[in-house]
Amino acid sequence: MNAAAFDTPTTVVDTDPLRDSELYFNRELSALDFNFRVLAQAQDPQVPLLERLRYLCISCTNLDEFFEIRAGTLRHAQDLGVPPGPDGLAPATVLAHIHERAADLVRSQYECWNDVLRPALDDAGVRVMHRDGWSEQQTQWLREYFRDEIMPVLSPLGLDPAHPFPKILNKSLNIVVVLKGKDAFGREGHLAIVRAPRSLPRIIQIPEDVSGGKHDFVFLSAVLSAFVDELFPGMQVKGAYQFRVTRNSELIVDEDEVENLALALRDELVGRGYLRAVRLEIAEQCPDDIVRTLLENFDLTENAVYRINGPVNLNRVIQVYDLVQRPDLKFVPFQPRQLSGVEAMFDTIAEGDVLLHHPFDAFTPVLELLKQASEDPNVLAIKQTLYRTGKESPIVDSLVQAARNGKDVTVVVELRARFDEEANLGLADRLQDAGVQVVYGVVGYKTHAKMMLIVRREGRKLRRYVHLGTGNYHSGTARVYTDFGLFTADADIGNDVHLIFQQLSGLAPTIKLKRLLQxxxxxxxxxxxxxxxxxxxxxxxxxxxxxxxxxxxxxxxxxxxxxxxxxxxxxxxxxxxxxxxxxxxxxxxxxxxxxxxxxxxxxxxxxxxxxxxxxxxxxxxxxxxxxxxxxxxxxxxxxxxxxxxxxxxxxxxxxxxxxxxxxxxxxxxxxxxxxxxxxxxxxxxxxxxxxxxxxxxx
Structure with a gap:
């Protein structure tokens, strides 16, 4: 063979027209656009008013998560030189499009709040008040509230060579203050940072006997801005501007290099709130030189800035939804269907497969099956996957009780369920303390399947009862997410689920399933x-x-x-x-x-x-x-x-x-x-x- 053949690389050109980048939308931009459809619910006058407020907050929270995960991952990909995907767009190009599209979304969110929802709420007797709308009595009460409840936990930091820019926690509320004058030590004032601790409520309700209204609220950011001068006696406050920085929250654990995934994840969680910045939200009237100072500190460029006409933490107004008990401003409540035969779940399932459609069907049968299994002397083993469960989960209570009752209980806990990592670490500890065998799944693969397997002795035979779902074992989300759940005692499905659990908990080879796809x-x-x-x-x-x-x-x-x-x-x-x-x-x-x-x-x-x-x-x-x-x-x-x-x-x-x-x-x-x-x-x-x-x- 001619040696030159080794010197000239052969380029294989993909001529498949169905792989043309023009045929594929960008996933990140498509995901971002979903929030415009959510925001449309907030703009829809046919939707009850407080529900419209909830949709607005959902669109804001979704946008936060988008920047924490999708934009953060894109910046990492840009640093690594990751090539374009099927859509042909390089990470830097996608980030530029994100800034343009997200700016439109933010503008629409605040127009919805300032021009539509806030006035409509005010007309309905639910007032989220501007500073310039406070009465003298309200102002006095808020000043006293600031002195008694807020100021004692604040630690304002003047910026000078001895006081460098402080660490700013992900999505925390902060005020940058412009000062003039000298302090007690003769130091010239310039800039200071006031960080609002997470312990402070972001929405403050003014008592009815003070305000005259039953549902009067103010943002913490407004109170901080109004009375920030009391933190700097003897100096003149020339301006106070709220800001918030969003950081990359995608945890990266090299699972091939760690001996204990739980310990490694705990270490990563400690620093999650201070990872690389990806977005800066700042009051729109903030001077450009201060914005540049913040950008330099957070190592951001102009395409990461979003100037805000209102509170930078607008999603916190969701507290008003919970605090205001006005059924006329919310969706009509409903009671989901209850399954007939729920008091004897094994008998019910043995008679034939059972399908639940949540939230229209109650989640109760899932809880009851596990509770009954934990108490049934004929039940020998329970196996379950847990991805998200919520706080004080009855699912977890039943698993703990089953273990205490001497049953063999194995739970596959997915530690890497995004934003539930800390909760799942605590969940794993609690289960292990009760004698449950806890498995963290397979290195490199999140366990997202929703499966429950119960092995029960019936006469001389063992029978498997199975629950499979499209959604998590979470009582809260089962009331607001549409999902299907299937109960079955089908032998083939039961054996398939059994094999999958064996694979997850052991080092099993590739398995052949009869009914399930995996x-x-x-x-x-x-x-x-x-x-x-x-x-x-x-x-x-x-x-x-x-x-x-x-x-x-x-x-x-x-x-x-x-x-x-x-x-x-x-x-x-x-x-x-x-x-x-x-x-x-x-x-x-x-x-x-x-x-x-x-x-x-x-x-x-x-x-x-x-x-x-x-x-x-x-x-x-x-x-x-x-x-x-x-x-x-x-x-x-x-x-x-x-x-x-x-x-x-x-x-x-x-x-x-x-x-x-x-x-x-x-x-x-x-x-x-x-x-x-x-x-x-x-x-x-x-x-x-x-x-x-x-x-x-x-």
Whole structure:
């Protein structure tokens, strides 16, 4: 062979037109746009007023998390020189687009607050008061409150060579103060920083006997700004400007280099609040030279600055929602359906599979099954995955009680559940103290599957009872997230779940499952196989259709397979709540694909995949979105609904029902924009969530 052959690299050009970057939206920008749809709920006069306030706060909190995770990860990728993804956009380009789009969102959020919600709340007798609107009596009460409750815990810091810029905690409220004059030591005043400790309430309610109104509130930031001069006696305050810095909160633990994941994670959590800055929010009237000083301190550039016309911590106004008991300003409460036979869960499940659709069906049966298992002398073992559970979880109480009652209890606790790491470390400690065998899953793969397995002796045989879900074992989110849960005693499903738990707790080889799909092994391939099957049906002239509901979609092979299906004539309907990188409606590519997003009273959370399969439909519920991480880098499950009547119920309630929605649905256009649907002339309005609520008597 000619030696020159080794000197000239061969470049392989990908000529597949379905990999063209123009066919893929950017995931981060698509995720960011979801918050405009949430904000639209706050702007909708048909939504109760305090619920509109809640939606505004959700959009703000979502934006915080977006910067902490997505923008933080992008900056890290930029530093590492990570190449562009399927959309062809380099990290630096995406960050520039993020700043432009996020600035529009922030502007819309504060316009909604200042021009719409705050005046409407005031008219309704719920006043969140401006400083210039305080009466003399209110001002005096707030001054005394400042002196008695706030000033004793403040530690103002003047900036000079002996007092460098202090560490600023992630998302904490701070005031930068411009001073003139000299202090007791003759030091010339210039700038000072006042940090508001987390112990202080961000919303302060003025007593009715002082204010005259039952629901009068002020922001802590307004009180600090109003009375900050009392912290610097003898000096003149020339200006006080609130600011907040957001930091990267994505914990990076090199799991291959640590002997104890829990200890390593604890070490990382200590410094999480002081990781690299990614965003600076500052009062819009703050002078440019002070903004430059802050940017220099936080090692940020101008495209990380967001000037704010209002409180920098606007999401804290959510406290007003909790403090004001005004049913006329909130959604009508409802009582979820209660399962018949909940007092004897093993008998109920033994009679046939049971499906729960939360929040319309109560979460109580899940709690009852575990409680009854913890007390049943015939139950020998309980195995469960826990990703998020919430505080004071009855699930955890039952697991602890089961262990104390002598049952073999194994719990797979995912320590790396984002923002629940500290809670899950404490949860793991509590379970271990009770004698529960705690497993942290598989190094490099988050355990996101939702599974419960109970082994019970019945006569001379052991029987497995299983619960599989699309959502977490969390009583709180089960009241506000849409999710499916399946109870079954099916032997094949029980054995599959048993094998997965063995794999998670031991060093088991690759396993072969009969009913379940599992990532990172068979779920991705199983989805692609079923999309391909629909494609082949369409090419053979048979009816072919795919309907899938999920939270997000970005896995390139799945997107490409869907494009190929569309080209073959498969009708594809995708219900994707958040980020979607697939571009629908392109002639010759995706004209047979439709994408919609539903935003309503409840957070859409269940994942359902349906494939027509030439008249023999294939339906799976799953814990996994069609994201790269879920399909390739996590432990997830997809479980079939085997009982025909239950499969039909899932299809009707979570798919057909949502495709008929013409009130809460937004359709994704080929240019990346979303258009909200309204009933066509002569069509009756249909809201998927409201129709499900009507069935439970709300």
């Amino acid at each position: 990532s990172p092994f068979t779920l991705h391939a199983g989805v692609l196989k079923r999309i391909d099957r629909e494609t082949r049906h369409a090419k053979a002239g048979k009816p072919a259709r795919i309907i899938a509901k999920m939270n997000a979609l970005n896995e390139p092979q799945v997107v490409r397979a869907l494009y190929m299906a569309s080209q073959a004539g498969v009708q594809v309907d995708l219900i994707v709540r958040g980020a979607c990188t697939l571009r629908p409606g392109l002639p010759g590519i995706s004209e047979n694909i439709r994408v919609r997003s539903i935003v309503g009273r409840f957070l859409e959370h269940h994942r359902v995949y349906w494939f027509a399969n030439d008249g023999d439909p294939d339906l799976f519920c799953s814990s996994a979105d069609w994201l790269e991480r879920n399909l390739l880098r996590r432990i997830e499950t997809g479980f079939p609904i085997l009982a025909p009547e239950l499969a039909q119920r899932v299809y009707e309630e979570a798919l057909a029902n949502y495709l008929a929605d013409n009130c809460s649905a937004w359709t994704l256009q080929s240019d990346g924009s979303y258009v909200r649907l309204t009933p066509a002339p002569g069509d009756a309005p249909h809201s998927a969530q409201l129709s499900l609520l009507a069935n439970v008597g709300a």
